Amino acid sequence: MPNAKNVLGGPLQTCSTNPLTGFYRNGCCDTGPDDEGLHTICCQVTAEFLAHQREIGNDLSTPFPMYGFPGLRPGDRWCVCITRWKESLEAGTACPVVLEATHIHALEFVDLEDLQRHAVALKPGA
Numbered sequence: 001m002p003n004a005k006n007v008l009g010g011p012l013q014t015c016s017t018n019p020l021t022g023f024y025r026n027g028c029c030d031t032g033p034d035d036e037g038l039h040t041i042c043c044q045v046t047a048e049f050l051a052h053q054r055e056i057g058n059d060l061s062t063p064f065p066m067y068g069f070p071g072l073r074p075g076d077r078w079c080v081c082i083t084r085w086k087e088s089l090e091a092g093t094a095c096p097v098v099l100e101a102t103h104i105h106a107l108e109f110v111d112l113e114d115l116q117r118h119a120v121a122l123k124p125g126a
Helices: 047-055 082-091 104-108 112-117
Strands: 041-044 077-080
Touching: 041 082, 047 082, 077 082
Parallel strands: none
Antiparallel strands: 041 077
C-alpha cells in the first residue's frame, strides 16, 4: 500500500521476494480490509518457530501451490499473521523479525520492545 509505515515510523520495506511474500504477494507485509489474518510481521523463520506453528495448527512448512504458498524453510522471510507470532512469543518460540519490513499495524497487538528484542537486520535485496 502506498505510504505504508513500519513499526519504526519509516517507510515499509520489502520483506521477501524469494519466496514472494505478503498477503498481496508484493513482497511487503502490507495489510488492508481483505487481510483478515493481518499478515503484518516480517519474520525470519526458524525450525523452532515452524515446529510451534505446526503444533498450533498453522503449518507453514507444507507447500500449497494453489494459494501461491511455497512452504517455508528455516531462514526464509515471510509475512506472518501477527496473532500467530504473538502466540509463539508467549510460548517462547518467537522467530526474529525485520522491524523495517514489519507494518506499523502490528503495534496494535504487540509491544515495540518485544519486537526489538527479536530484531534482525534488514538485508539489501530481500
